[in-house]
Amino acid sequence: MPAPAFVSPPTGSAPYAAAVRAFRWNIPARFNMGVACTDAQADGRNRPALIFVEEDGAIAQISFDALARSTNRFANVLTAAGLVRGDRVAVFLPQAPETAIAHLAAFKAGLISVPLFTLFGDEALEYRLAASGAKVLVTDLAGLAKLERVRDALPDLAHVFVTGPDSGGARGFDAALDRASDRFAPVDTGPDDPAIIIFTSGTTGNPKGALHGHRVLLGHLPCITFIHEGMPQPGDLHWTPADWAWIGGLFDVLFPSLYLGVPVLAHRARKFDPEAAMALMADHKVRNVFLPPTALKLLRQADVRHPGLVLRSLLTGGESLGAELGAFVRERLGVEAREIYGQTECNLVVGSNSSYFPIRPGAMGKPIPGHDVRVVDAAGRELPAGQEGIVAVRTGDPVMMLEYWRNPQATADKYAGDFLLTGDLGRQDEDGYLWYVSRSDDVITSAGYRIGPGEIEECILKHPAVALVAVVGVPDALRTEAVKAWIVLKPGHEPGEALTAEIQNHVRERLSAHEYPRHVAFTDALPMTATGKILRRELRARG
Secondary structure (H helix, E strand, C coil): CCCCCCCCCCCCCCHHHHHHHHCCCCCCCCCCHHHHHCCCCCCCCCCEEEEEECCCCCEEEEEHHHHHHHHHHHHHHHHHCCCCCCCEEEEECCCCHHHHHHHHHHHHCCCEEEECCCCCCHHHHHHHHHHHCCCEEEECHHHHHHHHCCHHHCCCCCEEEECCCCECCEEEHHHHHHHCCCCCCCCCCCCCCEEEEEECCCCCCCCCEEEEECHHHHHHHHHHHHHCCCCCCCCCCEECCCCCCCHHHHHHHHHHHHHCCCCEEEECCCCCCHHHHHHHHHHCCCCEEECCHHHHHHHHHHCCCCCCCCCCEEEEECCCCHHHHHHHHHHHHCCCEEEEEEECCEEEEEECCCCCCCCCCCCCEEECCCCCEEEECCCCCECCCCCCEEEEEECCCCCECCEECCCHHHHHHCEECCEEEEEEEEEECCCCCEEEEEECCCCEEECCEEECHHHHHHHHHCCCCEEEEEEEEEEECCCEEEEEEEEEECCCCCCCHHHHHHHHHHHHHHCCCCCCCCEEEECCCCCECCCCCECHHHHHHHC
């Protein structure tokens, strides 16, 4: 199989520049993610691939050898069911061995997997199953109950497998595997052959299905080896609370780890519990983690400690971390918070790691070697350093989607010139650091100023009473829009006029008079996507 692009910082005075110069993509003519993550690692030594911690604390360990056999079995089940190359297999499960088996078996069989989030309601489930035209669904009893309410609207769905025994017209997943052969000849796939449809989180409009080829796994490896330098190292064990229904859980953790021979800890927590998360990492000697900023904020809010942590590396991303949260991670978790930037359509293209260059708080980092990331205008023309524009990635990148599933207009709109447009506004400084400003539709236009919410949120978070904050623009007859802050307070603090004025002055004194929130609202929780991104459009709708 192709080797990782690089595994440790080059020596010398300019390791980042050296890494960029030395980088070469190694994309083979034939590649299959399912084979790369199972058969390539199944060497007869029964090395652990998945360590599954049940809700009751019971532990099951699956080796690479067992994973190869199980994925072969389910690939045989799928082909026996009549599925042919390019058919879709939806996976509606939490973190669990069956989730990995279903995806990897689909890859081996030349099929296209469709991950689905277990918290989806009926309409969200129906929309994605119908849009993808899935012929197979793998789920559990909770998912089966949701499916029954929308099944009549899904004429393409021919087969349903449920973990455990047969139930309600669905075939038992375990029994189906038991009856199938553990030998399977994988379908011969190339790196550009379709492999997975990951629906966007839908912060604006209907979710779109980003169709990726098998090469998407190889496209993630430069960032994984950049962040977790030296992976795999002895004792490495990777975990994330992020669900395996999103590109973060699947391609920031699960599939790259298996490809590199690193075991993955799986745990089906119903919600993120800071104390339980710290105990889980300590008890199982987790070395590598992906913790989204929301999880880090909740850890800080809970003020939980655990002396048994042995973390080696920490990846985070989804929103800017800021200096305060970065300092908390160093002090409490004992590692450097290494931020990454990407999106479902083109993931892990920017990152930070002080072994390569100094981390600048608030910056996303620099382009990962192998990825060409620029700031451009709407026509795809590169902008000079310091000028705000659209963060864009040069086409031809292995990590980039093939297209939006059955949506040629949306696909065409995603590109301009030689670049994929992320839709995020940012700027690149003279030293090559990229700075996130906002989503293009999050920019606040107030009294002639264009204001990004990120800097204001970072400032407000430094106030000792604030746990979480989201900033949006609301209509204002005089200014077009005014800045409004929605704030979740830390325990022991009560909302009121005095605290409102204090927070407003906090921003006015530290940022600018035109950026302070003229409106402040206190709330118990902020609306978020399933991946932990704040739904600003919902806050804007509240007024």
